[in-house]
Amino acid sequence: xxxxxxxxxxxxxxxxxxxxxxxxxxxxxxxxxxxxxxxxxxxxxxxxxxxxxxxxxxxxxxxxxxxxxxxxxxxxxxxxxxxxxxxxxxxxxxxxxxxxxxxxxxxxxxxxxxxxxxxxxxxxxxxxxxxxxxxxxxxxxxxxxxxxxxxxxxxxxxxxxxxxxxxxxxxxxxxxxxxxxxxxxxxxxxxxxxxxxxxxxxxxxxxxxxxxxxxxxxxxxxxxxxxxxxxxxxxxxxxxxxxxxxxxxxxxxxxxxxxxxxxxxxxxxxxxxxxxxxxxxxxxxxxxxxxxxxxxxxxxxxxxxxxxxxxxxxxxxxxxxxxxxxxxxxxxxxxxxx
Ligand code: CP
Numbered sequence: 468x469x470x471x472x473x474x475x476x477x478x479x480x481x482x483x484x485x486x487x488x489x490x491x492x493x494x495x496x497x498x499x500x501x502x503x504x505x506x507x508x509x510x511x512x513x514x515x516x517x518x519x520x521x522x523x524x525x526x527x528x529x530x531x532x533x534x535x536x537x538x539x540x541x542x543x544x545x546x547x548x549x550x551x552x553x554x555x556x557x558x559x560x561x562x563x564x565x566x567x568x569x570x571x572x573x574x575x576x577x578x579x580x581x582x583x584x585x586x587x588x589x590x591x592x593x594x595x596x597x598x599x600x601x602x603x604x605x606x607x608x609x610x611x612x613x614x615x616x617x618x619x620x621x622x623x624x625x626x627x628x629x630x631x632x633x634x635x636x637x638x639x640x641x642x643x644x645x646x647x648x649x650x651x652x653x654x655x656x657x658x659x660x661x662x663x664x665x666x667x668x669x670x671x672x673x674x675x676x677x678x679x680x681x682x683x684x685x686x687x688x689x690x691x692x693x694x695x696x697x698x699x700x701x702x703x704x705x706x707x708x709x710x711x712x713x714x715x716x717x718x719x720x721x722x723x724x725x726x727x728x729x730x731x732x733x734x735x736x737x738x739x740x741x742x743x744x745x746x747x748x749x750x751x752x753x754x755x756x757x758x759x760x761x762x763x764x765x766x767x768x769x770x771x772x773x774x775x776x777x778x779x780x781x782x783x784x785x786x787x788x789x790x791x792x793x794x795x796x797x798x799x800x801x802x803x804x805x
Contacts, residue, residue: 471600471607472794473593474615475660476685480693483663487625489793490786502800503532506574510536510610513595514581518760519610519618522787523577530792535573539565548598562598570604575799582613582650587724590614591679606798608791614682616652618794619759620660622786627666627712629786630755630779635665635695637752639710641703642672643767644737648719648730653759655682657714662690662697670699671706673737675720703741707750714757715743715767743768748777755779 475483492498508527512520520536527534537543546565547558554561569576580595596612609617627636638661640654654670655678661668668690670678677683677699690697700706707713723730742765748754756768756778764770772778 470798471603471609472617472798473596473600473607473609473612475617475620475656475663476689480663480665483621483624483660486621486790486793486797487628489796490621490625490789491629493792493796494786494789500796501529501531502796503527503530503574505531506799507533507535507572508795508799509569509573509576510534511576511578511599512536512538512610513540514579514611516579516610518784518787519579522784522791523610526788526792526795529788530795532574535569546595548595550598562595563602566599566603573605575606575608575795576603577608577610578612579610580612582652584648584650584719584727585725587679587721590724591681608794608798611650611652613650614652614679615656615659616759617656617660618787618791619653620656621790621794622783623657623714623757623759624660624664625786625790626757626779626783627664627755629782631711635667636711637669637709638666638712638714639669639671639706639751639754640714640716641706641743642676642741643715643717643743644734644739644741645717645763645766646731648723648727648734649717651678651718651721654678654716654718657716657759658682658686658697659689662686662695663693665693665695666712667696668698669706669710670697671703672699672701673703673734673741674701675722675733676718677721679721704747704750707747707754710751710754712757713743713748713751713754715762716759717767742766743772745769745771745775748772748775753777757783760784
């Protein structure tokens with residue numbers, strides 16, 4: 468078993484299935500374990516959050532523990548993550564001390580550190596998250612990095628299982644127009660987890676909004692291992708044909724990292740076209756509608772779809788709580804990193 472939860476790609480399909488089983492038991496009340504009694508979990512947020520922060524704090528509490536929320540640059544010191552630098556500018560503390568000190572107080576560390584959307588080649592390597600993992604003596608849980616949002620993807624897979632049952636499903640992940648370029652962590656992790664769980668995945672996006680090439684290689688390899696399939700299309704209508712799951716998300720084009728105005732100019736042509744509406748949902752096989760939230764109504768998805776009975780976005784958000792409890796119980800019931 469990996470010592471951290473950084474990406475679902477580090478975990479086997481069996482391990483991911485076990486996490487979902489465990490999450491379903493926490494949700495039903497069949498599992499009332501409290502493995503964190505007398506222990507604390509640090510939650511480090513470089514970026515804003517509703518669901519992740521609230522569900523982690525509640526989850527730690529329900530497992531018997533105490534959550535310590537830290538906001539670098541806000542209520543805690545600014546953090547340097549690069550090794551070997553002369554720290555004579557704006558960063559007060561190096562992650563090497565920050566996270567090792569936390570390890571003396573806490574049994575695990577969750578960290579949220581979004582892409583800055585400035586330099587894809589640097590950000591795709593998740594330098595801040597990996598610095599936390601490198602120096603931490605206790606398990607690290609990725610609460611959304613530049614590249615991955617694995618807790619969200621696990622809640623998504625749990626929701627598909629809960630709503631449609633076990634087994635392969637026709638899953639569409641569609642790009643949607645949004646006024647601003649957004650990070651790619653959610654689509655990256657959703658696509659990876661969907662093929663790890665054996666689904667028939669279609670990824671729809673306009674030309675220029677391709678996912679990372681190395682990640683696509685990993686997705687194709689994992690699909691082969693799991694008997695899943697992957698197809699990519701630029702057709703925002705045909706993509707919906709026969710889908711059982713519609714997962715909407717907007718993201719920025721890698722080629723425009725560092726120049727958001729160019730991305731905004733490019734994407735303007737897709738406004739009103741790349742939206743999930745009732746007409747597109749009618750092409751599906753009675754698909755459920757999913758989104759990680761927060762979502763902009765009548766931009767990403769119409770009121771008619773998100774308020775319909777096919778929308779499962781609130782259950783999906785609830786499942787963050789149960790799946791994160793399963794992840795923490797699995798990672799932290801032992802004695803931490805070896
Ligand atoms: N889906 C998600 O991670 O929500 P927050 O950004 O509100 O945590």
